[in-house]
Amino acid sequence: MSLRILGTGSALPEKRVTNEDLTRLVDTSDEWIVTRTGIRERRVQTSESLTELGAKAALAALENAGAEKESVDLVLCTTVRGDAVTPGQACLIEKQLDLHCPAFDINAACAGFVFALHLCAAYLATGAFRRILVISAESMSSLCDWTDRSTCVLFGDGAAAALLEKGDSLVDIQLLCQPDGGELLYAGAPHGNSPFRLGEEKSPFLYMNGQEVYKFAVHASVDGLRALLEKNGVSPDQVDHYLLHQANYRILEAARTRLRQPREKFPLTLDGCGNTSSSSLPILLDSLNRSGKLKKGQLLAMSAFGAGLSAGTALLRWDKED
Numbered sequence: 001m002s003l004r005i006l007g008t009g010s011a012l013p014e015k016r017v018t019n020e021d022l023t024r025l026v027d028t029s030d031e032w033i034v035t036r037t038g039i040r041e042r043r044v045q046t047s048e049s050l051t052e053l054g055a056k057a058a059l060a061a062l063e064n065a066g067a068e069k070e071s072v073d074l075v076l077c078t079t080v081r082g083d084a085v086t087p088g089q090a091c092l093i094e095k096q097l098d099l100h101c102p103a104f105d106i107n108a109a110c111a112g113f114v115f116a117l118h119l120c121a122a123y124l125a126t127g128a129f130r131r132i133l134v135i136s137a138e139s140m141s142s143l144c145d146w147t148d149r150s151t152c153v154l155f156g157d158g159a160a161a162a163l164l165e166k167g168d169s170l171v172d173i174q175l176l177c178q179p180d181g182g183e184l185l186y187a188g189a190p191h192g193n194s195p196f197r198l199g200e201e202k203s204p205f206l207y208m209n210g211q212e213v214y215k216f217a218v219h220a221s222v223d224g225l226r227a228l229l230e231k232n233g234v235s236p237d238q239v240d241h242y243l244l245h246q247a248n249y250r251i252l253e254a255a256r257t258r259l260r261q262p263r264e265k266f267p268l269t270l271d272g273c274g275n276t277s278s279s280s281l282p283i284l285l286d287s288l289n290r291s292g293k294l295k296k297g298q299l300l301a302m303s304a305f306g307a308g309l310s311a312g313t314a315l316l317r318w319d320k321e322d
Helices: 030-037 050-065 089-097 109-126 210-231 249-259 277-290
Strands: 004-011 015-018 041-044 074-078 103-106 131-139 157-165 170-177 185-187 206-208 241-244 299-306 310-317
Touching (some): 004 050, 041 157, 050 157, 050 277, 074 109, 089 103, 109 131, 109 157, 109 277, 109 310, 131 277, 157 277, 210 249, 210 299, 210 310, 241 249
Parallel strands (some): 074 103
Antiparallel strands (some): 004 157, 185 206
16 A cells, blocks of 8 residues: 655634533533533634635645645545535635646545545555645534534534655555445435426435444444454554544544553544544544654554445554654
């Protein structure tokens, strides 16, 4: 697998929405939210566009890598919903960055960043591209029903980026899809005003069967990590950091206890960011990178899961100088 991470960056909206703020919108409490999710606050877009957040994260990643933006020859964006249906969010961010290379989006829901790493590893191995800028940009606040306490308390907005080039950091990666037809996790799309369309439209708001998604998330994370580690002759104890999708503290704890690992190996941004879909993992990665907790040679295990139902697991060795 051909890939190394040169630099990371992230950007969050200015607006902090605390659990106490949400008690004025829905029947909930700080205690109810914290005990069930681990979330204390999240960032929510007000005047910032997703394009602006994505570009800010991208520039931070380029700066962290010590790279010129002209060295990028592909922009790839993971997103559930961009600022527009078309053009793609990657194209909008590319315009903001004043770049002129191929750009497109992929949507693998919350697992999008791992799916992007898999795609980039293939591109880089063939020599099709030399440097790829992966940007994960998500506006979950635009999908939530803010009268539904079961979902609106979970999500936040944000963007993160990673600059990639060919290298030997990626040990292995695997992807999974367990198709559910949108029965467990779904957000509808507008269908316009065609007079010929038959049938009822589904609600555009995000719907989630929390109990069933929880079961899938725990099994996909634990089984995926165990399988990947065993395949590569690595014991769970040899992993320095487990970077799991920041969806719910209970999911993270269930995975941690099944793998019999200490809490310090499972870093969090969940408490301050909520679930930011595909940008969750790269936001966490950037937080660790900038805090100096990542050391060259350390082994990182990543796992993410989301609508589809999709999941991705990756094992990589950190190859960036401190």
